[in-house]
Amino acid sequence: MAQGPLSGVKVxxxxxxxPGPFTCxxxxxxxxxxxxxxRKGARSSKFDITxxxxxxxxxxxxxxDGVAACLALIAKADVLLEGFRPGVMxxxxxxxxxxxxxxxxLVYGRMTGWGQTxxxxxxxxxxxxxxxxxxxxxxxxxxxxxxxxxxxLVGDFxxxxxxxxxxxxxxxxxxxxxxxxxxxxxxxxxxxxSLASMFYGMxxxxxxxxxxxxxxxxxxxHFYDTYACKDGKWISVGSIEPQFYAxxxxxxxxxxxAAFQAQMDRAAWPALSEKxxxxxxxxxxxxxxxxxxxxxxxxxxxxxxxxxxxxxHNKARETFVTVEGVVxxxxxxxxxxxxxxxxxxxxxxxxxxxxxxxxWGVDAAIIDKLMVxx
Numbered sequence: 001m002a003q004g005p006l007s008g009v010k011v012x013x014x015x016x017x018x019p020g021p022f023t024c025x026x027x028x029x030x031x032x033x034x035x036x037x038x039r040k041g042a043r044s045s046k047f048d049i050t051x052x053x054x055x056x057x058x059x060x061x062x063x064x065d066g067v068a069a070c071l072a073l074i075a076k077a078d079v080l081l082e083g084f085r086p087g088v089m090x091x092x093x094x095x096x097x098x099x100x101x102x103x104x105x106l107v108y109g110r111m112t113g114w115g116q117t118x119x120x121x122x123x124x125x126x127x128x129x130x131x132x133x134x135x136x137x138x139x140x141x142x143x144x145x146x147x148x149x150x151x152x153l154v155g156d157f158x159x160x161x162x163x164x165x166x167x168x169x170x171x172x173x174x175x176x177x178x179x180x181x182x183x184x185x186x187x188x189x190x191x192x193x194s195l196a197s198m199f200y201g202m203x204x205x206x207x208x209x210x211x212x213x214x215x216x217x218x219x220x221x222h223f224y225d226t227y228a229c230k231d232g233k234w235i236s237v238g239s240i241e242p243q244f245y246a247x248x249x250x251x252x253x254x255x256x257x258a259a260f261q262a263q264m265d266r267a268a269w270p271a272l273s274e275k276x277x278x279x280x281x282x283x284x285x286x287x288x289x290x291x292x293x294x295x296x297x298x299x300x301x302x303x304x305x306x307x308x309x310x311x312x313h314n315k316a317r318e319t320f321v322t323v324e325g326v327v328x329x330x331x332x333x334x335x336x337x338x339x340x341x342x343x344x345x346x347x348x349x350x351x352x353x354x355x356x357x358x359x360w361g362v363d364a365a366i367i368d369k370l371m372v373x374x
Contacts, residue, residue, distance in 0.1 A: 004031025004331075004340035009078045009172065010360065012037065012070070013054065014094075016083035018127075018152065019160030019188065020111050021050040024081060026165045028053035029331040030340045032079075035356045037061075037070055038349045046345050049328045053343035057357065058350030065369045067093050072362040075102045079168055083111040086121050096183045106181040107171040111164055113155075115187030127152035127188070130159065134193040135200075143213035159191025214266070216240070222273040223248060223263065226302060233285035234302035235292075248297050252279050 009032040013024045028034045034054035038044075039061070044051065057073070059066035071094065074080055080099060082089050089095045089110075096108045113130050114120040131137045131154050141147045164186040175181050202208035207216075214220040223239040239248040245263050249255040254276070262268055280288065285301050292299040303311060309320040309327050321330045324345045331340040357367045 002031045002033060002343055003338065004029065005335055005338040006169075007031035007338070009033065010076060011035070011054075011079040011081065012073045012077045014080075014082040014084070014089075015039065015042065016111070018083075018156045019164065020081055020083035021048075022157055022161040023109075023111070023164045023168070024054060025050045025052055026161070027079070027168070028343050031338070031343075035073060035352070035360070036347070037073070040350065042349045044346055044349045046324050046326055048346045049326065051346035052323065052328070054347060055352035055356040056347040056349050057353045059353070059370065061092050061094075065366075065372075068366055069357065069362065069370045070094055071098075071102065072366050073357070073360060074099050074106065076360045076362065077103065077106060078172060079107045079109065081109040081111065081164070081168075086110075086112065086116045100181055100183075104181060105175050105179060107168055107175060107184065108181065109164055109168055109184045109186060111160060111186050111188075113160075113188045115190060116185045127155035130155040130188040131192045134159075134189055134196060136192055136196050138210070139196075139199065139212060139215075139218060141212050142219065143211060147212070154195060155188045155192050158195055159193075160186065160188040163191035163194070220266070220269055222269050222276050225273065227277050227280040229283060229285040229288060230281055231284040231286075235280065235285055235288050236300050236302055237292075238298040240298070244296050244298050247295060248292075251292050251295070251297055252276065254279065 006027055009027070011024060011027055011032050011034040013020065013034055013036040015021075015036055015038045024034045024036070036051070036054050036056050038056050038058045040058045042058070044056070057069070059069055061067065061070070074094070082094075090097075096110075099108055100106055110116060112121070113125040114123060128137065128149050131150075136154055137147045137150075140150060164184065167184045167186055171182055171184060199208055203210070209215055212218060217224055219225050221240075223237060223245050226234050226236045228234055237248060239245040242263070246255070249257075249260055254260050257275070259268065259275070260272060283291075288299075289301050293301070308314060314320060318330055320327055321342060322328070323342055326345075328342075331342060334340075354367060354371055357370070358364075
């Protein structure tokens with residue numbers, strides 16, 4: 001029996017890439033029974049971590065039997081999640097109008113980059129494009145360089161998957177009271193813009209510039225930045241508050257340098273950054289960690305993918321787990337009473353076509369027809 005706060009919630013996931021699978025990983029980690037509808041002949045891998053913890057049903061969505069099986073699953077589901085371009089599900093005969101007609105309490109999640117409406121709704125795109133359109137990418141990087149293509153954390157996973165997961169939980173809660181489901185239009189552009197709310201507010205106040213590498217949190221400030229060490233490795237410092245800043249100066253031996261006393265003098269930041277960088281280069285990353293880690297400097301070593309799971313803090317909290325030999329992030333967040341856990345490795349495509357349908361109470365005749373062509 002699955003455990004977690006979403007135990008008992010049934011989710012139909014139409015296989016996709018990026019934020020859709022990540023959303024369903026989160027739901028599964030929290031105890032939901034996620035059945036993924038895969039294309040026949042698709043491949044699976046134990047290294048596809050965002051596919052962990054669900055069952056796979058392989059169908060041909062262009063065949064009447066495949067569509068009938070999907071409709072039968074939808075009729076039993078609490079949540080449906082799809083990440084196709086607008087109109088694709090309607091053309092397959094699996095659109096929200098038909099789905100909600102057969103299952104009035106269904107939460108129908110639609111994950112796209114640009115949204116279901118708007119001039120760009122039907123255009124292709126990726127994370128980099130979505131955060132470009134919302135201002136986020138322009139704010140990243142050094143002033144004398146181009147905006148860097150960041151990892152797809154802000155658009156796909158932050159602005160997409162996390163907003164979809166929150167929307168699903170909110171819609172499920174509302175459906176318990178109203179008895180009615182609804183459609184969630186989750187656009188990664190909307191989510192990425194929402195994530196930037198604080199910065200739009202700071203810009204309106206006049207305390208954030210459109211110039212990169214010139215602001216409090218974008219590397220412009222000497223006390224909130226990353227620095228190279230003697231051994232070529234890196235550390236991060238975030239000593240914003242006065243007491244934390246004073247401790248940074250103490251640990252680096254810069255307390256007696258009068259120039260550093262004007263912490264918020266933006267005109268002095270470039271020169272102070274150079275001075276601090278020169279001091280940081282006198283020691284290795286491990287030497288700085290021994291001096292500052294665990295103090296109120298607001299410090300952390302910049303760890304690689306290989307190093308992060310081995311750090312003492314991450315080990316103590318079991319931030320990473322190993323599933324079938326694959327090291328991966330553990331479930332998050334933590335719950336005091338309804339503890340979550342990884343429900344299992346990524347499934348083989350089609351491994352649960354018959355068992356999942358039977359477990360969900362799909363009519364035997366529909367299953368038998370589907371299995372004939374399996």
